[in-house]
Amino acid sequence: MICYRDHTVTSTAENGQWYLVLGRNFDVAIVGAGVVGAAVFREAVLSGLSAVLIERGPDILEGASKANSAILHTGFDCKPATLEHTLVQQGHARYCSVHQRLGLPLLRVGATLVAWNNDDLASLDTIARTASRNGVPLTRLDRAALVAREPNLGPSALGALVVENESVIDPWSAPLAYVSQAVANGGVLLRSTAVTDARFADGSWTIGTNPSTIRARVVINCAGLQGDLVEAIARPSPFTIRPRKGQFIVYDKSAHGLVSSIILPVPTPVTKGVVITRTAFGNLLLGPTAEPQDDRDNATLTQGELQALIRAGEKILPDLAHHDITAAYAGLRPATEHADYQIEALAARHWITVGGIRSTGLTAALGISAHVMALYEDTFGPLRPLPDPLWPTVPNLTQALPRSASRPGRSPIVCHCEAVTQSDIAAALDDPLVPAGSIGGLRRRTRCMMGRCQGFYCTRRVVELACGRLPGLEAASHDA
Amino acid sequence: MTHDVIIIGGGPAGLTAARTLLRGGVRDVVVIERNPECGGLPRFCQHPGWGMLDFHRVWRGPRYARALVHAARGATFLTDCAVTAIEPGGIVQVNTPHGAQTMRARAILLATGIRETPRAPRLIGGMRPFGVLNTGAFQELARFGRLPFRTPVVIGSELVAFSALATARHAGARPVALLEEHAHLSVPSVVGHAASWRYRVPVRTATRLVEILGRDRVEGVMVEHRGRQALLPCDSVVLTGCFRPEATLADGNAVRRDLDGTRGPIIDNFYRCDDPQVFAAGNVLRGVEHSGYVAREGRDAARAILRALSGDLPAPTPYVSVRTTGLGYVYPQRLTGVGQTARLFARDSSVARGDLVARDASRRVIARRSGHTLLWPRLDITLTVPDPLDASHVSLERETAEP
Ligand SMILES: Cc1cc2nc3c(=O)[nH]c(=O)nc-3n(C[C@H](O)[C@H](O)[C@H](O)COP(=O)(O)OP(=O)(O)OC[C@H]3O[C@@H](n4cnc5c(N)ncnc54)[C@H](O)[C@@H]3O)c2cc1C
Ligand SMILES: Cc1cc2nc3c(=O)[nH]c(=O)nc-3n(C[C@H](O)[C@H](O)[C@H](O)COP(=O)(O)OP(=O)(O)OC[C@H]3O[C@@H](n4cnc5c(N)ncnc54)[C@H](O)[C@@H]3O)c2cc1C
Numbered sequence: 040m041i042c043y044r045d046h047t048v049t050s051t052a053e054n055g056q057w058y059l060v061l062g063r064n065f066d067v068a069i070v071g072a073g074v075v076g077a078a079v080f081r082e083a084v085l086s087g088l089s090a091v092l093i094e095r096g097p098d099i100l101e102g103a104s105k106a107n108s109a110i111l112h113t114g115f116d117c118k119p120a121t122l123e124h125t126l127v128q129q130g131h132a133r134y135c136s137v138h139q140r141l142g143l144p145l146l147r148v149g150a151t152l153v154a155w156n157n158d159d160l161a162s163l164d165t166i167a168r169t170a171s172r173n174g175v176p177l178t179r180l181d182r183a184a185l186v187a188r189e190p191n192l193g194p195s196a197l198g199a200l201v202v203e204n205e206s207v208i209d210p211w212s213a214p215l216a217y218v219s220q221a222v223a224n225g226g227v228l229l230r231s232t233a234v235t236d237a238r239f240a241d242g243s244w245t246i247g248t249n250p251s252t253i254r255a256r257v258v259i260n261c262a263g264l265q266g267d268l269v270e271a272i273a274r275p276s277p278f279t280i281r282p283r284k285g286q287f288i289v290y291d292k293s294a295h296g297l298v299s300s301i302i303l304p305v306p307t308p309v310t311k312g313v314v315i316t317r318t319a320f321g322n323l324l325l326g327p328t329a330e331p332q333d334d335r336d337n338a339t340l341t342q343g344e345l346q347a348l349i350r351a352g353e354k355i356l357p358d359l360a361h362h363d364i365t366a367a368y369a370g371l372r373p374a375t376e377h378a379d380y381q382i383e384a385l386a387a388r389h390w391i392t393v394g395g396i397r398s399t400g401l402t403a404a405l406g407i408s409a410h411v412m413a414l415y416e417d418t419f420g421p422l423r424p425l426p427d428p429l430w431p432t433v434p435n436l437t438q439a440l441p442r443s444a445s446r447p448g449r450s451p452i453v454c455h456c457e458a459v460t461q462s463d464i465a466a467a468l469d470d471p472l473v474p475a476g477s478i479g480g481l482r483r484r485t486r487c488m489m490g491r492c493q494g495f496y497c498t499r500r501v502v503e504l505a506c507g508r509l510p511g512l513e514a515a516s517h518d519a
Numbered sequence: 520m521t522h523d524v525i526i527i528g529g530g531p532a533g534l535t536a537a538r539t540l541l542r543g544g545v546r547d548v549v550v551i552e553r554n555p556e557c558g559g560l561p562r563f564c565q566h567p568g569w570g571m572l573d574f575h576r577v578w579r580g581p582r583y584a585r586a587l588v589h590a591a592r593g594a595t596f597l598t599d600c601a602v603t604a605i606e607p608g609g610i611v612q613v614n615t616p617h618g619a620q621t622m623r624a625r626a627i628l629l630a631t632g633i634r635e636t637p638r639a640p641r642l643i644g645g646m647r648p649f650g651v652l653n654t655g656a657f658q659e660l661a662r663f664g665r666l667p668f669r670t671p672v673v674i675g676s677e678l679v680a681f682s683a684l685a686t687a688r689h690a691g692a693r694p695v696a697l698l699e700e701h702a703h704l705s706v707p708s709v710v711g712h713a714a715s716w717r718y719r720v721p722v723r724t725a726t727r728l729v730e731i732l733g734r735d736r737v738e739g740v741m742v743e744h745r746g747r748q749a750l751l752p753c754d755s756v757v758l759t760g761c762f763r764p765e766a767t768l769a770d771g772n773a774v775r776r777d778l779d780g781t782r783g784p785i786i787d788n789f790y791r792c793d794d795p796q797v798f799a800a801g802n803v804l805r806g807v808e809h810s811g812y813v814a815r816e817g818r819d820a821a822r823a824i825l826r827a828l829s830g831d832l833p834a835p836t837p838y839v840s841v842r843t844t845g846l847g848y849v850y851p852q853r854l855t856g857v858g859q860t861a862r863l864f865a866r867d868s869s870v871a872r873g874d875l876v877a878r879d880a881s882r883r884v885i886a887r888r889s890g891h892t893l894l895w896p897r898l899d900i901t902l903t904v905p906d907p908l909d910a911s912h913v914s915l916e917r918e919t920a921e922p
Contacts, residue, residue, distance in 0.1 A: 097735075289639070293770040337734065341644045361778035363763070364640040368647060447618030451599050455553050458601070458614065477735070478649050491767070493637035498656035502665050511649065511736055515669040515692070515754075 059227045060253055064243055065089045067415070068255035070234050070269050072096070073104035074404045075396050076261035077214035077221075082408035083259075084226040086415075087423035091253060092218065092226060093246070095233035097510065098480030099218055099473065100211060102263045104400065105483075106287065106338065106370025108314055108327060111145070111206040112402045115175035116166065116306055121379045122410075124173060127399050129406030134208070137405070141216040142432030143208065144319050144439060150205035150301035151180075151189055153355075154197045159305045163200055166305065170202070177202055191297045193354050205301050209319045209436060210401055211483040216433045217404070219472040223429045229253075230476050234262075237272045244389065257419055259391040259411065263373045264335045266381075266394035273390040278375040280395075282335050283310075285327025286344050286369045288352065291491050294323040294362035302355060311398065313351050320457070320486060321438035322365060325352040338369035365491050372397050382407065384414040391415065431472060434463065436486050453504070454497040456490020463487075464501065468508050478509055523547040524824060525611055525624040527602045527768065529588075530559020531810040532801025533630035535573065535817035536824070537591035543825040548594040549624070551613060553601035557591075558584025559632055561810060563658050566685055572811025583810065605629070605773045609796045626824045629768060629784060629792070629799040630817065633807055635679070636761035645731035645741070650755035654683045657757045661690035668755035672740055673697040673720075674728055676704040677760035679807070681714045687757075688718045695753045698726045698742060705760070731756060762807040773797055780848035781805035787838060787853035788861040788904065790820035791827070795835040798824055804850060805866070808897075833859070837907040843915045846898070854904045854913065865898045865915055874918040877902050879910040890917050 067083050069076050072094035083090040096102070111131055117124035138145045154160040163179065170177045178201040180188065185199045222228055229248075236247040237258065246253045262269040270276035295317055304312035310329035318324050328344050345367055352359050375381060375395035380403075383392045391411055396403065416422050435442060443449060444458035451461050467475045467484040475481040478501075487501050488494035494501070506512040523545045526533045529552035540548050550557060561569055564580030571577055574586055588596075597615070604612040609627060613620045635653040643651075650668060660666045669692045673683050676699040687694045697715070702725045704711040715722040729748060730741040739752040764783035769776045773794040777785045783804040790798045800820035801813045826832045833856035841863060843849040849865040863877065875890030875898055886902035905913065 293767070293776075337646060339645050339730070340642075340647070342642045342729075345642045345644075363782075365637075367639040367642070445614055445619040449616060449618070451555060451616070452553065452601055452614065455601055458603075491637075492634045492655075492765075493639065493653070495634045495637065495653045495655040498652055499659035499663055499665060502660060502667065503663065506665070512667050514665050515667055 056227060056229060057251065060091060060229065061251070063089070063254065065091045065253070065255040067257045067259055068093060068244065068246055068253055069259045069261055071102065071260070071262040071265070072099035072218065072228070072230070073102045073261060073263045074100070074210075074214040074401050075263065075393055075407055077217040078404035078408035079259055079261055079393065079411050080226055081217040081221040082412045084221040084224045085425055085428050086412050087425055090221065090226045091255065092221070092228045093232050093234055093248060093253065094228070094230045096477070097231050098476030099228075099230070100214055100483065101477070101479070102265075103371055103373050104210070104214060104263070105479070106285070106368050107210050107401055108287070108316060108324065109208055109210040109318060109401065110301060110314070110316060111208050112399055113175045113202055113204045114399075114402075115170035115173055115177065115202050116311070117173055118378065119169065119172045122382060123380050123399060123403065126380065126403040126406035126410055128174070129409060130403035131204075131406075133405035133409065134213070134402070138208075140430045140432075141220065142435060143213050143216055144435065144437040146207040146317070146319055146437075146439060147204065148207055148300045148317060150202040150303050151185070152200040152202060152303040152305065153185070153192065154199060154305060155195055156197070160197050162305045163198065167200055175202065175204070189298055189300065189302065191356055191358050192302070193357050202303075207301065207317055207319055208401070212433045212436060213401070214404070215473060215484065219431050219433060220429070222472045223431045224425060228473060234269060234272075239389065242389065257389045257391065257415070259393060261393045263396070264371055266373060270392055270394065273385060273388045278377055278381045278395055280335060281374050281376065282332055282371040283374045284330040284332050284338055284369055284371050286330075286340060286348060287324060287326030287367065288345065288348055288364055289318070289366040289368070290323040290325065290359060291363040291365050292321045294359060295321050297323060297356055297358055313348065313355075315352065315355055319437040319439070320489075323362075325349075325359070327370070332371075335371065338371050340367055340369050363491065366489070366493065374398070380407070382410065382414070384418040386418045389419070434466065434484075453500045454485075454487040454490060456492050456496075457486040459485045459487040459497070461500075461504065464504050468505060475509065478505065478512070481505060481509065520623070521609070522549050522622065522624040523828065524549070524626045524628065525622060526550045526628045526630060527605075527611065528552065528559070528630035528632055528801070528803070529557030529596065529598070530630060530632050530801060531561065531587060531814045532632070532803075532817035533559070533628065534587040534591045535814040536628050536630065536800060536821035537594040539818045539821035540824060541591065541593045543821070545825065545828065549597060549622070550591065550594050551597045551600050551602055551611070553599070555599050557588050557596055557598060563655070563662060564682065565662065565689070566682060569810055573814045602768060604771050605768050605794075605797060606771065607773045607794055625796070626827055627797045628820060628824065629774065629797060629803055630801045631765045631768060631803045633762040633802040634765050635759065636763055638758060641758065641761070643728055643731060646733055648731065648733040648735055648737050650733075650737035651731060652755065652757060654679050654757055654759045657683055658686045661686045666690050666692060668692060670695050670753045671755040671757050672751060672753040673757045673759060675699065675759035675761065676706060676711060676722070678706055680759040681706065681710065683757050683759050684714060684718045684720055694718070694720045695751060696720060697722045698728060699724045700727045701725065728756070762802070764803045764806060766803050769799075774799075777848070777850070777852055780843070780852070781850050783850070785852045786850060787835065787855050788851045788859075789823040789826075789832055789855070790816070790851075791823065791832070791835060795827075805848060805864075839905055839907050839910050840912045841915065842912055845917055846915060849915045856904050857906045859904050860901060861904050862899055862901050863915055867898065867917070875900050876916055876918050878914050878916065879905055880912055885913065
C-alpha cells in the first residue's frame, strides 16, 4: 500500500463518471495523467482498446508535466542509439503531423547553441558530429554571423551551431488535446483518484483507488515522479526516481523580441543547461536550473537560485535587466539512476512500465505512445484501430493565431493581460470532454491570471465564475 | 474617420483630461476603458480620501469616480474596450465587443494607470498555491463578498498596505500580521501604530517573507527577523504596493519607455511621447501618486494637447535630454521650448537630505533647491529650458556636502 499526500478536493467533474467504470473490465488502465499518460491514453483508445486514465490530482498535468521549457526537441544532442533518441525523433515527427488537426501550435523558431568560451567552442565540433549521427544536420556560425542572427547576445558569445527544427509548443494544450481526443472516442478519465494498490488474479488487475476499485486486463504505469512507487505494485522497481528540480523565470512580453530563436548553452552530461526561449504565449522564458532533491511532490522556488538564474540570464542577454519578470515557477524531472527511458512490457504480470521520462517527455510523448502500443500488440494481442476517430480541437492560446477575444460578438474580457474572455473561462469549466478540475487547470486552459499582472485585475471575476465549480473558492465564513 | 482626441484609460487622469479638453472646445473626445465602467482605481476603494484637490470634497472612491465621469460628460465613452496597440499616425488598435477595430485620432492620451508588483519579480521562495495576491485583487474580492480567505498576512507598508488591512477587517477577516522588510515603515510610524491599534493587527518591521508554504492553498509563511526564521500560519498572502506603470502600450513602435527610470513612457515637458501625436499622464508615468496629483497631470496634459491641436506647441525636436545620477527616476525625460519654464519631477529611493541641483552638460548648475524629503521622497525643481545647441542634456542630482 502506497501512501500519498492527499489532495483535499471537495467536488470534481469526475464524481459523475464512476458509472462508466463500475462493473467494467477495461483492456488497459493507465496510471498518471502527465503528458506521457495522456499520449498513451490517446493511442490506446485510437488503437481500439477500452481504456481508463487514472490521475490522483484534481486535474491532468499536476506532476512533472506541469512545468517545463516547452521545447519540441529534435534530439540532436541525444546519446545516439538510445530509446530516448528514437522516441524523441518519432515524437517530434508525429507531433508535426497531428498538431494542425488538434488545433495545437508549432513555432518553428530554431535553436542557436552558443559557445561562450574557448572550451565551449572546442565542444561545438563534437556536438555537430553527434548531431549528424543522430540525423540532424547543424550549421556552424562564426561570431559575426552569430551577431547578425542574435544581435542582443552578451559580448562574450564566440560562435554557435544552428539547429533548424527545434521548435516551441504549448506544453499544456498538447496533453489536453491528447486526453480530449481519447475521451471523445470513448476513453474514461478519472481524476482525484489515486491508485493505492492492485491485485492480479484470473488475467485481470483489480486496482484499488481511494474512491473505489477499477478492473483492467493490463496496467500501464505512467506515474512519472511516482513511477517507482506504482511499479512496486507489480514488482520490485528496477529504477528509483531521483527528482531533479528546475526553476524558471518568465519575462514580460516586452522581452519577447530580444531573441529570434531558442538560445541553448553547450550541454553537460547532466543537464541541457540554462536556456532562453520564446514561449508560445509571447513571453521569454529563462531556465531551468538543475537541482537534485528527495521530495517528489513539492517544487519550491528559492530566492538564491532565482537570483543566480537572473544573473546567468543577464550574461546571455544583458537587455533582460530592463524587462519585468512576469512569473517564476519550478518543475521536477522524473530522473532515475539510468540515463535512458525505462519502458518495458511484463507479459506475465500484464503490466507495461513507462518510467524515467526525464527531460524530453513533452517531445517524445507521441513516440512513446506508439512504442507502447507496439509493445502491447507484441505481448498482449492484436489491435483494431478505430476506423474513423473523432478529432476534437483545443482552443488556441498562442499569440501567433487569432484569439477568441478579438472575434466579433465576444463576451466581456475578464483577463486583460492575456485577453481571456468570460466565454473562454466558461468553455474551460463546461468543456464536455475534459473540464478544468482545479484553478491551476483553469489557468493552463485559458491563461487567465497568467499575465503580467498575475491576477491584479481578474482574480475576482475568475473566482466568481469558477466558484462552486472548482474546489476551494467559496467565500470564507467569518466569525469576527 | 479621425477623432480629435482618443484617451486610453478612464481613470482620474484620463477623465480629468477629457473634461479639460471639452471645456477647451474640443468636440470629439473618445475615452476608451477596458472595464465595464469608467472611473479607474477609485471605483474599488471604499475608504474616504478622494476628491479633495479637484472637487474640494472628501469622498469615498466610488463617489469620486462617478463625479469624474459626470464632469467629463460630452465625451464618448467606449467601455469593455481594450486598446491593444498604439501605432504611428495616431492609430490605436482596439479590442471591442464587436471585434478588433482600428481607430484614428489627431492626438492620443495614454492614461492607463498602474498595477502592483506581483509575486514573481519579488523573488519570493516556496510553493505556488492559490491565495498569493495583490491588494487590487484582494480588495475586489472583498468588495463583492467573495473573499475566500480569513487569515491573510499583509506584506509591505506603503499606504495601500493599510488600505488592505482596512478592507480585510471590514470584510470580517482577521489579518495575522503586516510585515515590512525594512527597519522603518514606508508611512510615518504614527500612521503604522495607529493602524495596528485600530485594526488589532501586529505590525512587524525588519521582517522578511522568505517562503510560502502550502500546495493547493496557502498554509503559512516562513518569515525572517534578525537572522531567525519563524513559521506564521495564514491562509493567504497579500502583496501590497511597489506600483509600476501599466505601460505595455508604450512597448510598441510609436512610444518608448524609460526602462531604467520611471518604467513609464518617455515624455517631454508637454507630456508628449516619442511619437508627437501621443501624450501620457497620470500614474502610467511613474507609479502611484494620489488622485489629486494625477488629476492635475491629466489637466496639464490636456492643455498641452489643446495647444498641439491648434499648432502652437514647440517642436518636439531638437530636445535636451534629462537624466539623473543617484535619484530613483526623473521625468520629463526631455525638454523642448528654449527659454520656457519647465518642472522636473523626481523620486529618491529613500528619505534623504541635501540640495537638489540641475546641471547642464558642462556641469554648470542651472537650478537649485532644498532637496530635503521628510515623509515622501518626492521632489520637484523648476528650471528654464536650455538651448539644445548649448546643452545636450541636463542632469538632476542631489548635492552632498563636500568632505
Ligand atoms: C525543468 C524541466 C524542463 C523540461 N523541459 C522539457 C522540454 O523543453 N521539452 C520536453 O520535451 N520535455 C521537457 N521536460 C520533460 C517533461 O516535462 C517530462 O519528461 C514529462 O513531463 C514527464 O511526464 P510524465 O507523464 O512521465 O510524468 P508526470 O507529469 O509526473 O505524470 C505522472 C502523473 O501520474 C500521477 N500519479 C502518480 N502517482 C499516481 C497514483 N498512484 N495514482 C494516480 N495517479 C498518479 C501524477 O499526479 C502525475 O500527474 C522538462 C522537465 C522539467 C522538469
Ligand atoms: C489601494 C489604493 C488606495 C488609494 N487610495 C487613494 C486615496 O485615498 N486618495 C487618493 O487621492 N488616491 C488614492 N490612490 C491613488 C489613486 O488610485 C490614483 O492616483 C489614481 O487612480 C490614478 O489615476 P490614473 O487615471 O492614472 O489611473 P487609474 O485610476 O489606474 O486608471 C487607469 C484606467 O485605465 C484603464 N486601462 C488600462 N489599460 C487599458 C487599455 N489597454 N485599454 C483601455 N483601458 C485601459 C484601466 O482599466 C483603468 O480604469 C489609491 C491607490 C490605491 C492602489
